[in-house]
Amino acid sequence: MxxxxxxxxxxxxxxxxxxxxxxxFWRTDVRLPPLREPERWPRVCVVVPARDEAAVLPRSLPSLLAQEYPGHAEVFLVDDGSTDGTGELARELARRQGGLPLTVASPGEPQAGWTGKLWAVRHGIRLARTRAPEYLLLTDADIAHAPDSLRRLVAAAQNGGFDLVSQMARLRVASGWERLVVPAFVYFFAQLYPFRRIGRDGARTAAAAGGCVLLRAGTAERARVPEAIRHAVIDDVALARAVKRGGGRIWLGLADGVDSVRPYPRLHxxxxxxxxxxxxxxxxxxxxxxxxxxxxxxxxxxxxxxxxxxxxxxxxxxxxxxxxxxxxxxxxxxxxxxxxxxxxxxxxxxxxxxxxxxxxxxxxxxxxxRGRGAAWKGRTYSRLDTVPEEG
Known part of the structure; x- marks a missing residue:
């Protein structure tokens, strides 16, 4: 030949x-199980880091405030130095809609060695800990949640004994370029981090999807999250590794009812x-x-x-x-x-x-x-260290 x-x-x-x-990896049936009510509904704090998100917040934040959760839950939106009125808009949306209590705070500019998002998450977690939550929901400002999203996440964690439950949000697919590129993005991610292996006890594969991560608060404290991963550009994978290294159990699957509303209309x-x-x-x-x-x-x-x-x-x-x-x-x-x-x-x-x-x-x-790597919303992280692979 x-x-x-x-x-x-x-x-x-x-x-x-x-x-x-x-x-x-190519199968798409790794989803949250059907809702089974746990014996009790623990206290949950939702932490939302947000930087210049006024364009998407009206479609995402109301979905969090409208969560139908039987236990106590509240939302902490951390305005990471926005210049478009993100914090003010969040307060106005909460006043208009009501629902879960909302706290809007700002941590100031990140210290050296921190990415902006993780600096905001750190501030949000510190505020949340004053409420003594059992779980933290870390979710991005461009993620819209179905009304039962929090309920299903907590039930899956409680019934399955997981320390971290994450859903890969369904990204927007509307433009021609989105149709061509977006499904492949999730396909390639699953090829690198097969979801079935992630949830298997004893498996070394660890990953999460940063748009939707339910994390046990005690596990976060033991794993020193987010301090231990403060320099990570790919923070969701680093978070999952930190939890797994500490002996935590994690689960990652595709989402139903958790959607990104951020548009990517052009190839650029x-x-x-x-x-x-x-x-x-x-x-x-x-x-x-x-x-x-x-x-x-x-x-x-x-x-x-x-x-x-x-x-x-x-x-x-x-x-x-x-x-x-x-x-x-x-x-x-x-x-x-x-x-x-x-x-x-x-x-x-x-x-x-x-x-x-x-x-x-x-x-x-x-x-x-060229010194312009990992540039996002006016910040560049090309010189930060990344979290190494295990082993």
């Missing part, structure tokens, strides 16, 4: 392993979302970057290239192996497209989306070495 055919066979072998040996918006933290995910390691680019090329780009080049050269084995790998790839992507209610004809386009992610990752490294 030709070199092209052998390369396509290698890609097919990689896809067969991903299909069967990577925790069935999605590019910034991915590239600001992609190189941090690789621990700013050039060797890992090279390996990642090579791996993405082999797994995602070789199949269509083998089909096209093999057809041009009348190389039957290359076409057959490339087509088989491409078919498995598309098949594993189809469940995520169904979850996002997108047409299945997008599945064969995954190699093009993977190429975009490859370029975003390279751009993330370039921006890091």
């Amino acid at each position: 030709s070199v092209l055919a052998w390369t396509a066979v290698g890609s097919l072998a990689a896809w067969l392993w991903l299909l069967l040996g990577q925790g069935f 918006d999605l590019w910034r979302m991915v590239s600001r933290s992609a190189y941090a995910q690789l621990r700013h390691n050039l060797a890992l970057l090279v390996g990642t680019v090579a791996g993405l090329a082999l797994v995602y780009l070789v199949p269509p290239a083998a089909v096209a080049a093999g057809a041009a050269a009348a190389d039957g084995p290359a076409v057959a192996a490339g087509a088989a790998a491409w078919l498995v790839m598309a098949g594993t992507y189809a469940p995520m497209l169904r979850y996002y209610r997108q047409p299945l004809w997008l599945a064969p386009l995954l190699p093009f989306t993977a190429l975009l992610y490859l370029l975003m990752t390279v751009d993330s490294a370039v921006q890091h070495y």
